[in-house]
Amino acid sequence: MIAPDFTLDSRLSADTVHLGDLALSRVLLMDDARFPWLILVPRVADVSEITDLPEDEAAALWREIRLAAGVMQSLAKPDKINVGALGNMVAQLHVHVIGRFRSDPAWPGPVWGFGTRTPYPLHARAQLAERAGALFAAA
């Protein structure tokens, strides 16, 4: 059977900005001004769990998760980084890399399901996306 092409889940694309693609993953910026928040989506069809990926793709994903965590450190200098692969709402495998601050509204709880997404002002979003893109390119 030929696997269908990779298509980004519509709920992921609706709430995010596409920053670019790494070797394996699409990189998204969550359009939520409350938290600096990246999402990695392996460009592979029909995977939901990290154990669904073959060895080499799993290794690439881990490399990209660590890369994104480094970018988040530089981008936002957070007090803590939260990394999570949940998928309770969107089954398509995706990994969150979120910068957390003691001063953020959800601290110390998780951000998933917390309150209401607050889109960035458009000029701020463009600027942040550009900075994040530059950091990925330099990493």
Added chain:
Amino acid sequence: MIAPDFTLDSRLSADTVHLGDLALSRVLLMDDARFPWLILVPRVADVSEITDLPEDEAAALWREIRLAAGVMQSLAKPDKINVGALGNMVAQLHVHVIGRFRSDPAWPGPVWGFGTRTPYPLHARAQLAERAGALFAAA
């Protein structure tokens, strides 16, 4: 400087049962009957973020996360696995591998910070710990 020996954070040890040790990580079972829940704690001092680990230890952690996810599949046959490294409450690097069910009380939200931990009955906990230990040994 000589790094101090690994010591498990007291909040992690208070809520869990020690199942055993993998090459890198201590494996804990969260004593919460609401969710089948494993925690991996790399036996390394003074690490908080996944980017704090050198390459080889990071690779070992990823291997053990995927191993634990496989054990969780066999142990609980969950609808979804949630993997997360948060550390907002306990800074010591630790990774959650949680079996989630559409029927569990927190679904589809995250389990962290949700309601109150419900310890297993002692006999059930011993049995689950034994099964999980056997699955890790066989993996």
